[in-house]
Amino acid sequence: MGSLRRGITAAAGLLLLASAVPAGAAQHDGDRGLYAVRGTDKADRTAIARSGVDVWGVRGDTLTFAADSAQAQALRGQGFELEKVGDVDALLAERNPDVRTAVDEFPPGDEGYHTYTELTEVLEQAVADHADIASLSSVGDSYEGRALHLIKISDNVAQDEDEPEVLFTCNQHAREHLTTEMCLRIVERFTDEYGSDPTVTELVNTREIYVIPTVNPDGAEYDIEGGRYKGWRKNRQGSGTDLNRNWGYQWGCCGGSSGSPSSETYRGPSAFSAPETAAVKAFVDSRVVGGVQQIKAHLDFHSYSELVLWPYGYTYDDSNETMSPEEAERFREVGEALAASNGYTPQQSSDLYITDGSINDWMWAEHGILSLTFEMYPSGGGGLDGFYPPDERIEPETERNDEAVEILLTEAGNQG
Template identity: 35%
Template sequence: MMILKHMTLYILWLLIPGCLFAEVNSLVRIYTDHDTPSLYRKMQVMGADIAAADISLGYIDVILESEQQKAFSKEGYQMELLIPDINTYAAQLRAGNYLSHFHSNDEILAQMQQTAQQFPDIVALYDIGDSYLKTIGRKGFDIWAMKISDEAAMEDPSEAQVLFMANIHAREIITPGIILRLMQLLTDGYQRDPYLTHLVDHREIWLIPTLNPDGYEYVFTGNPENRDFNNRSNPDPLWWRKNMGDNDGDTVFNPRRDGVDINRNFGFKWGIDDFGSSPKISDDTFRGVSPFSEVETQIIRDFVGMHRFIISTSLHSYSNLWLYPWGYSTTDQVPTSDLNAFVALAERCVAYNGYTAEPGSALYLVNGCSDDWLYGEHGIFAFTSEVGDPFIDGFFPDTTRIEPLIHENVGPCLFLIYAAGEEPIVTCETVSDTLAPFNSQMVRAKIEKPIVLTGPVDLDSTAVTLSYRHYDNNEFTRTSMKYDPLKMEFAAEISGIGAMGKTIYYYVEASDSKGRFGTSPIGAPAAVDSFFVQGIDRVEDDIKPASVELTNFPNPFNQQTTIRFALEKSSTIRLDIYNIRGQHVRNLAAQVYPLGTFSQKWDGRDDSGYWLDSGVYYCRLVSDDEVRVQKLLIIK
């Protein structure tokens, strides 16, 4: 069930006389001719619930009552109905058991508890405070934070801390699943995947799957007792945005008067104008009566104050955007050095998922938001991911889109965990397999400085080393690499290769003056590069050519590569993918092929359908007569 089937809904609705302004709430896209800020201000004045916006494309998605729709229509705005009646739409989703595809509060906690029990050495689970409803004795929830690190019960001042949180806005139900998937990857991959193991061993990673569990529960249950006499004019709780605060103090929840937008309640630039937040309790962007008036923001304020986060990411939906400060102003900018770091980090994130990177104010003005406070008060490089394509996803994506949306955000999150460590970036030149043994093999590497987050640090040029070993030797030989200023690279020889038919494993390591180290590949020595010295027992005038050829393109690849093999005769072929540890991860073919050339695409998933992480993999082709191996490199 797709949320946004634009033209179909639009046309059908217009065919019904008088339906455009029936007494309903509708999700409407209003086109602005690129005067989005002006339109946004008009919407805020009338207290409209803004769902998403794109200044570059010139539109705003907004939930409007019939009278509000009439007002914009009279002003000549082009409008497109995305969901003509949001209550009918919500009823259809509930009747179809749509929400069962997402994680309830109870399921979130159960998964966190199970993970903490399964991985006690690297996971610690903390109750960091009570939701609003729990503080007043009306059920409510604990708000949970999980720490993942090699010494989860201790704090290591040498390890960079990173924070991820989700579900600040109740209806953004795709976001907790991203946090849970990140949790799963880091824990399941520990001691199995070298890259993930490196992150866990050298970072302190904090996860908060939902900051607004009260509002989230309201979305899930659709409890009619929490409606204002179940008035038809009130949107179904599926569309609820705020927390469940009792603004008017009457002890009865009324969606027309209660609730605070948590992402307008943080203390930095709180309430500096009435465009980036609202002073009206009835508005969806009501900022609360004072900075940190809400228990949920108080919890984050105190929690952040006890830690030393370098990077944070808050997951929202929707718009396919990757945002950074400032949100409160289109004219003020962060200092140039920090802005360069924000842009560099954001561009690497969107290179993975295709989102647009921009300051938060480019979406629309927001004051009192988490990102501005985290950066403005604590110097944390704070980002927001607006998850979901505005043309096909919205707040409630089709169930077939859940996995892609999670995947396209987990990758950037893993990158930010890596970047927070400010490790030297080591790029090692690939050493090709050689046809004959030599006494030595040259290895070259370039060392770059990381994106600077906490201050520039010099590279220790005396601490760049090459480590290597033969396949049958568990001990690495380490040698220093010399710098060539003309080529701007380091180089060293692997000596004593000698024997034929051997695989040589190697990695390069570099350190900075603070003792932080980077390797190529990341995660070494658990992850290593390699090359093969093919054995030739004797030289013949006429060497019989191989009956099987195996290649792939592109290599390295990000999302898909095509593996090609050519057969000189019919043969039973088995085509498999192995990771760098030699573990089987995917079978691509197992059948008889005739003479000819064939291709097989691989999307970087294992046999269970999970996306594999960046690193070296091997494609192994076994025919009736011989075996061929091709090295593959996934880069995300």
């Protein structure tokens, strides 16, 4: 069936569903399967995402997602051809050991990943070893009281210099542990290689670099509790909020998030209702000095699908009253340059599917920050391994973004 017919059928089916259940409501019955739909376009992917399934990845025109039998049946009724490629519980069981381990520990074989305790130790050691260029603080606390670590790297780290600032954020979604390793790579590279690598040294001398390695430490710790992966996405506030649907710009506007607390894309009862997003917002707001936002560029890391994404996510339009055609073109040019450096696919966020309440949309609309997202390894065919790649992939997949990080830091100097 052609994409146009699928889109029309899906839209009609969604209107019927909307009258019966809240958009995005999760009606899990304990038999969640992993499904693929091939030959999709952005309208198809948006329709599928709005049905309340848990989108895992996109590779080309193939969308992979988890859904229970009721959701799968509803989508088939809308004309989508679903291919079942696995059972979620069985896939988790394959990755999990038969015996439980310590609460704060990754499953055996994946010890290369950092728990929150280990992350804290690494950051503290980085500052101890490089106190002249690195400082550690926090932007606030998570729902369960964990510090949301913030590390600053600059040649005069104790001073607020008149230099372009760049922010890197990771791990908004709990199960995306590779992203925390990406932020650690940035921290370690721009401290350990300062003074020996000319590019690193120049960037540290001319920029103020901020890194928040985990925006969602509660969810990340829960996801590995007992040394067993759970596939958890949200924070731990109540039934959980999807942090990347909780940002204030166009929050809940456009069917790109859910109002149902059971949904994987639950946007929360109000914008910034999650303490984690509220804390990061307060930090970004605080960087307005003398009426000028000091943060010029921002990169948020997710997994998976190997994509470079830029605003807007809430609309298919590439420009509007808050983004001129020239500004949209700059996003495209920067996104394509970043993708050329790491082999990812560049596209506007809504070309994937519609989302609302995202960090990139808010960063740009509210502060004019050149804000993009990386969806990291693998390219979209990873199934559960997309969220839990073996720890042997940490080094090559984080190093893969070294040049992209340099490009964004350099581009921040071109931001007026």
